[in-house]
Amino acid sequence: MDSPISSFLLFFAFSLPFVFGNSLDLFSSCSNLFNCGDITDVGFPFWGVGRPPECGNPALRLACEGNKATIVITEIKYQILKYSRQNNSQTLTIARTDYMGTLCPKKFINTTIDYNLFDAIPTSHNITLLYCSSSTVAGQFSCPGYNAGFIQVSPMGFSPCNMSVIVPVSMNFFPPVSDVVNSTEVLKAIEEGFEVRVKEDGGRCGICEQSHGVCGYDLNSNRTTCYCRAGNSIDNGACMNLQAGGAPSSPPGENRSNKTSLIIGLSIGGATVLGLCLGCFVFYTTQRNKKHVMKLKSKDLPSSPSSGGIPTPSTFHSSSIPSYPYSRSNIENGSSYFGAQVFTYAELEEATHNFDRSRELGDGGYGTVYFGTLKDGRTVAVKRLYENNYKRVEQFTNEVEILSKLQHPNLVKLYGCTSRQSRGLLLVYEYISNGTVADHLHGKQANSGLLTWSVRLKIAIETANALAYLHGKDIIHRDVKTNNILLDNNFKVKVADFGLSRLFPLDVTHVSTAPQGTPGYVDPEYYQCYQLTDKSDVYSFGVVLVELISSLPAxxxxxxRDDINLSNMAINRIHNQALADLVDPDLGFERDYAVRSMIKSVAELAYRCLQKTRDVRPSMDEVVEALRDLENEEVAARKAEVLIDLGSDNVRLLRNTSSLLSPESGPVTDKWVRNSIIPSS
Known part of the structure; x- marks a missing residue:
């Protein structure tokens, strides 16, 4: 019989031994403990070296290198010097491998511990290592490329040095606070390491182990799971191998008990498979009938509005999201809101582990964002608006209405939301893993050295492209800032947060509305006249450009006092021909003519965007065109640099090319200077 039910029966008949076999294999594999040198008997939540990924948290992979145990935490490799376990508490003493035997690492990265994985232990103290390429004072140590190195044992204030790295050390080995700190003592303190304590999993592993199971990690649900012996089932995180009265069953080795458990397990498994087959057959038949009915109904439905029109807030229609597998909300609700999938509150509560504080990604003025994993495997960012009042409902509706109609590679995707009648207003976005531009410029990921000038120019172009696209759709973002520009692992831009955005009517030149936005980015004319236009976004983008060239917060x-607001600071520096005082020295402004020329051009463009009168500012389309010209200029400059390596015969050609790139004669710069109101030198 060639039917769906026969296919399901055949599939599960073949799958049954693999399911039980896989569980048995994981029980056996995860029973192995990690051993490397002096570090022994390490189990859950760690994995690696004989323990497959299903045995531990993906971020807690151990390695054994030269008889030394190592672990990577937030991109930094540590050697595990000591491991201890008391009851359910596991403590590691770790030391950075890049500071073993030297104060001169290859890459300057601040020590950051993921507090989703570890608890803070008040037994360590941070020291700051400063690296200066030039200094009038002799340093306490030196490194290649940095003539003077200094050690600060107190919180770091302003420093003229190029680089700074924060490294924690144990209080037991912390050098005494004095005017002069011995670099040898500091190096020894760093090598002695510091302690971190592994976060507990809420007791789930303990429940599993008490039932003679082995703790593991479910990579789909991102939580602790329990692997049992063949034939054992799982109930509430524990293996069902307890005798009446709650006493543990006989230890393994009693074949009679194991055989009985195996028979019971196979019987239950067979009944479960048969039930699944019947359920799948019923589901298949029901869905086929529904599709047939929908096809008939669709012939009588009016055609959907064109892409140019935006439906009114009362729009609420039935549809599906075909690009992803069905999740529970599709089956329960079968609905969408402005075309966005509607999730149940309970589904998102489960995806975020009941909005666990350890899963917070950010906390803004309108809500908190949590990391979550949907049942279909998608990792998402769930924004939970603070108050379910009229204003929040308006922002919620606004963001769904706008984002559900937009498709652009540099705009964050909205996967869905809860309904407006839900007990909490939640928005579900794609998860962007590399933080914000603000994080990399002057936040927790600053000083990583990853935001080179080329990367910053790319960020500016992609952000401008996204804003130009919005303006082309008659949408004003109204909250453009580096905290709302997300970056993926390839530093591709994803502009986010449309809660304050407005759909711009086609028949007016501006919208009168009370000023909203973030201090430092708000258009001064909008603030004074309450008139919102697309040029308000241009002003905010001008602040973003200044942040990109200065690495300073808005x-x-x-x-x-005169420099508290970055836009004022930039206007004054550019107007007074003191751009060098504004530019981040790590960008090579003083030593690279090509970079210097492009930064000057970007500063000129920012100057035009920051004009108080909106009519003087360029449009976003003009901004995109200017930045594209700069991108072409950079490509030409890099090609010209290569020519110098081809031999002396090409030096003349390089000089001719460089003349186009000099700070005084760049064609793009000249064009912008003529069109702006910057005083000529």
Whole structure:
């Protein structure tokens, strides 16, 4: 019989031994403990070297290199010097391998511990290592390329040095605070390491082990699971091998008990498979009938509105999202809101582990964002709006309405939301893993050296492209800032957060509305006149450009009074021909003519974007065109640099090319200077 039910029966008949076999294999594999040198008997939540990925948290992989145990935490490799386990508490003493025997690592990265994995232990203290390429004072140590190195044992203030790295050391080995700190003592303190304590999993592993199971990790649900002996089932995280009264069953080795358990397990498994087959057959038949009915109904439905029109907020229609597998909400609701999939509150609560604080990705003025994993395997960012009042409902509806109609590679994707009647307003976005531009410029990922000038120019172009696309759709973002520009692992831009955005009517030149946005980015004319236009986004983007060339935050109360607002600081520096005082020295402004020329051009463009009168500012299309010209200029400059290596015969050609790139004669710069109001030198 060639039917769906026969196919399911055949599939599960073949799958049954593999299911039980896989469980038995994982029980056996995860029973192995990690051993390397002095580090022995390490089990869950760690994996590696004989323990497959299903045995531990993906971020806690151990390796054995030269009889020394190592682990990588947030891109930094550590040697495990000591491991201890008392009851359910596991403590590691770890030391950075790049600081073993030297204070001069190949890459300057601050020590950051993932507190989703580890608890803070107040037994360590941070020291700061400063690396200066030039200094009038002799340093405490030196490194290649850095003439002077200094050690700070107190919190770091302002430093003229190029690089700084924060490294924790144990309080037991911490050098005494004095005017002069011995670099040998500091190096020894770093090599002695510091302690971290592994976060507990809420007791789930303990429950598993008490039932004679082995703890593992479910990579689909991102949580602790339990592997049992063949024939044992799992109930509430424990293996069902307890005798009446709760006493543990006989230890393994009693064949009679094992055989009985195996028979019971196979019987239950067979009944479960048969039930699944019947259920799948019923589901298949029901879905086929539904599709047939929908096809008939669709002939009588009116055609959908064109892409140019935006439906009214009351729009609520039935549809499906074909690009992803069905999740539970599709089956329960079968609905969408403005075309976005509607999730149940309970589904997103489960995806975020009940909105666990350890899963917080960010906390803004309108809500908290959590990391989550849907049942279909997608990793997502779930934004939970703070208050379910009229204003929040308006922002919620606004963001869904706008994002559900947009398709652009540099805009964050909205996967779905809860309904407006839900007990919490939740928005579900694609998860972007590499933080924000603000993080990399002056936040927790600053000083990594990853934001080279080429990467920053690429960020500016892609952000401008996204904003130009929005303006082409008659949408004003209204909250453009580096905290709303996300980056993936390839540093591709994803502009996010459309809660304040407005659909711009086609028949007016501006919208009158009370100013909203982030201090430091708000268009001053909008602030004064309450008139919102697409040029308001241009002003905010001008602030972003200045951040990209300076690595400074938009607002900093620790700066001089006239420089607290970065836009004012930039206008003054550019107007007074003091751009060098504004530019991040790590970009090579002083030593690379090509970079210097491009940064000057970007500064000129930012100057035009930051004009107080909106009519003087360029449009986003003009901004994109100018940045594209710069991108072409950079490609030409890099090609010209290669010519110098081809021999002395090409030096003349290189000089001719360089003349086009000099700070005084760049064609793009000249064009912008003529069109702007910057005073000529």
């Amino acid at each position: 607002v900093d109360v620790n700066r001089n």
